[in-house]
Amino acid sequence: MSRAGKNSVTTIPEVPELLDIAVTALGGARRDGQLRMASAVAHSIDTGEHLAVQAGTGTGKSLAYLVPSIRHAVTTGHTVVVSTATIALQRQLIDRDLPRLATALKAPLGREPSFAILKGRSNYLCLNKIHTASTEEPEGELFDPFEISRTGREVTRLHEWSSDTETGDRDDLVPGVSDRAWRQVSVSARECLGAANCSYAEDCFAEQSRRKAGQSDLVVTNHAMLAIDAMSPATILPEHDVVVVDEAHELVDRITSVSTDELSAASIALIARRCGKLIDEETTDALLGAGEQFGEFLDEVRTGEWTTMPSGGDAVFAVLRDRLWQAHTAIGPVRGTGQDADSAAARSAALTSLENTHDAVVRLLGAFDEQDMAKRRDVVWVSAEPINRAGDTRRVLCMAPLSVGGLLRSSLFAGATVILTSATLTIGGNFDALAVNWGLPAHGGGTAGAAVDVTATGKTAPSDSSSMRWNGLDAGSPFDYPRSAILYVAKHLPRPGRDALSEPVRAEIAELVDAAGGRTLGLFSSMRAAKEATEFMRGHSDRTILCQGDDSTSTLVKKFADDPETCLFGTLSLWQGVDVPGPSLSLVLIDRIPFPRPDDPLMTARQRAVSARGGNGFLAVAANHAALLLAQGAGRLLRATSDRGVVAVLDSRLATAGYGGYLVASLPPFWRTTDPAVTRAALRRLSDPA
Template identity: 30%
Template sequence: MIDDFAENGLLATAIDGFVAREPQKRMANKVTEAINAQHSLVVEAGTGTGKTFAYLVPALRSDKKVIISTGSKNLQEQLYSKDLPIIKKALDYTGKISLLKGRANYLCLERMYHQYAAAGDLDKSLRTDLVRVKNWSIKTKDGDISKCTTVTEDNPIWPILTSTNDNCLGSDCEHYNDCYVVKARKRALNADIVVVNHHLFLADVVVKDTGFGELIPKANVMIFDEAHQLPDLACHYFGEQLTSRQLFDLAKEINLAYRTEVKDMSQLQQCADKLQKCTQDLRILISQQNNKGNLRYLFNQSSIKQELFYLFDALDFCKEVLLLAIGRSTTLDNCYDRVNQYQQLLKKLTETHVPGYSYWYESTYSSFLFALTPLSVTEKFEELLTQREGSWIFTSATLSVDNQLDYFTKRLGLTNAESLILESPFDYINQTILCVPRYLPSPNERGNAEKLVDILLPVIEANNGRCFFLCTSYAMMNALAEKFRLLTKLPVLVQGETSKTKLLEQFIESGNALLIATSSFWEGIDVRGDTLSCVIIDKLPFTSPDDPLMKARMEDCQMQGGDAFNEVQLPEAVITLKQGVGRLIRHHNDRGAIIICDNRLVMRPYGATFINSLPPSPRTRDVNKVIDFLLSNNEPDNLENK
């Protein structure tokens, strides 16, 4: 393995610009040991370590079946289309490699033909898109909707033409032999390396009720990149959810089957219309509440109780009618199973007294979601590791808190895993400066956006833009955008005004932009070079204690005699901050400033936990020193830690 990563090794010979890195070698050796010994390994590999190659080389060398799971579909595509081909060529690897996505990424032929049979139900633009998809379906080999050039991925036609675990007919479907999901699974079964994402992996673990439901084949080696996302995602997937979309889709399916297959049963339309109306009435009522909250409080309201009673009644009516149609249509048979499933799930959701779970809801103008989420997935994950013997490898640039991996390993029950922390090879002492400016407003002070603009505009203009301003809320993001657009001629780009991809393209093309964003821009963004040389964060990213899941986790921690702030809130905020700060230095030639606009970082005892978890940048409280650093190539060694 050392030969592969040496200065004159196989990778250096095969890959232009390859640089031998000691941390990368160490990680690759540890991954090899874990694979050979069939044990678990947790590795925090700082930015620039080269962790992707450090696990890919041992994976391809192992001659074992390997599943690699990434944090998102974009990273999954990058791994499959860019990184794996490089290593495959370098190692002269002859095994098969497969990409497997969730079923919502593949065209469902059954649903497409069903929609064609009742195309009058769609509006004109959707009918046009349906024809485009139909024309594409004749040419496509894998049915991957991202490859359809005539209809964009976010087009509303796709949810209508892709299947879910709920509505998939499985082997009863007349198009089963031509099914793109089935074909994708067969390719994965025959492959040696299969690339998936965390959402698909966890959904697949949960779905184990039927052979068709499971998409991911068994493997000897499981590798999770961006593993810091796993604990929270696992909580959601090991919980249960019911959405207005599921209920609306069920009503549409019943109606569609009546119009195309069982035309002599008008009761089908009656029960479908009743279910749609009850779901709509409940949605309208819930949209008047907070957009996120506790189900216990919601379900105690008399008006909500009344609408829930009507919804239960509508599901009962559907069940009675569908019982009469059993055997006449595979679609209606599937609908009957779903009615039973939704009834049981709704009953479970209304029994909000069961300990160990958070009961919560989310609501928008057009939808609602009811959820119960386990507060711990330790037992579930331990059970999973026991059932699927082999090597389990978890890696990310942001797993540790205060140089300890305990927070991550305890949440997933990885008590016997070997662990390793590899520091970034980047020279943060000379490449960066960290500033917590003086005279900051308190985080929730009225008019703080205006004060932040006054303090930071000179820095941003001196740097000629080239700046990410990462916010912890949409309200702050919008307030800052409004103020900056009034005061600067620099391009001000704001998340939500166009797609994430286009926003990044505009940022890079302009070369002097200020990009103001929240949530999804804190991680997974890779802008190298001079285009980005300043990252500003509006405040420490603590999750609100009013968030239902966070509140439930804190209460559960306190009930067990723990310290909710230090054991739950603080570690979550540290990992999120590390992600945000990590947007700045992506290459050994990058250089720039990190500005965190929160006095608590230097005035509260817990500030030290944040500082100790971040790269070792020189620190100052003087924004003028930040400007001097950005305008010069001088090394900031002489900056005082003021």
């Protein structure tokens, strides 16, 4: 696939005209907020200034950034990268929005714009792994025979599918397979032999995807790939000069996740087994011994954050580091004279595991070198993770960056013009909170921007006088919030405690659900609270109460949408992405302000770092986290301009605490009340308009 040359700018309509053409062709209607956003995106691309755009539900933000991005790509010949957080939005762009848009803009652009999707290598079948029959050992020690048998059947199906598929993309396999089965036929980027060493490089699905991306006007990827590209010395994404980050409120968390390392005794044992057939028994035993010593050490220390290296830890990790590298040296290069593909694949997998784990141990050994905790790059903690339904756990050592602002500033913002957009980006009334966490300078003028910079990179945060300038735009929303929805705060309820839902809260839930006639999405701060509320309501109501975990989330949401009198209760994943317009949803119920858990090591460390710099750690981290989630949760209510309803927050602190106004400022301008009678009356009118 060859990419056509750039077109003359003078022959191509400007963005407003192109947007009108696109909206008309796609059967839409002109929206002022969409035009404002599209014009701002075009201006940023022209000037090179970064842009943060809040575009509420119904604004049509996808078209608002796609149209100027495509125009730029066609007129300059430069690729534009669009990054999303969720597979759902990726699929919407690739399967629906972009094909229709490319057809609509073909005539005014002078040619049909091209686009491609680019995912991590592990999302594609590896032909070398399939044809050499190199398999991974299952992780763990005790296995369900049925599960192993199922995995075998799935792997057989994957081998058959490899002869039929044109993409090798896991998302194109219907029905899907388990992660365990997929690992048998895929490799990570670091496990890959590389085109120079692989017999199947020419037909490689991942390489084909990368070649297509390099020849496309617009490439759709995800936040994880942005992180990998930022951290890798190799070039992952095609050369580009503009990046659009959709679902930008997720960017920091996704980059943090990719930058987090985990170590456990089980993972060391798996590496040793993987190396067993490649190196001498003595070296393998030495690595196993170092892993067992590490496991015993973890079992002796308490869970939670490490602010210093526990006594004896330096010696344990030094031995583990040395044994890992000793095994690495013993394996030798991936491909040597006379080495077959089977052997090369096994060596590649083993070397990758050894290198990744060795680098993680080295990272750990240097984590406490800086005495000032506010300037450290990493946060280290031990967690106890469940391994079965009986409640057994295993200790895992985790390391996450204190901040990703420095990484984003140096690798993302310094190399391209970046457009960041989401339905919720302003916290406390402005963009500063998220901007500084992204590594951009605060504009000031609000508490949110006063003390959020947790760079932990040793670099000075940029100022507005630097070349890294950005603008913020709230494109608005087509919703008439004060006339469409009520924000009800149950001021009369007692402050929530750490225990189960109180009796007054349970009674409040029952009264609100009854007034709404069902039609309730219950968003709870914990799975325990969601289950308690579900059990209580099932005993006090004849209506169907669905609870997250009863079935797949997509199935539960469909059941909820199909029956207006049904309620759906759940936790974090329901706060974002649930899209149920119409009469099935007229009440979004939030049990408490979604502050992070007080024992969350990473959040605690980030709060401490902000406070050490003279800022308000609580506002900059905990309150901002809560504000973003509250806005996402409240955003579930109005999905179409005809929707009406109530967002009910059963946490009196939103009305009584000093930070309450700051959190409310992050929500849409709903009509507000603390009167339960007024709220119930409104819900009854909605459930029975007659």
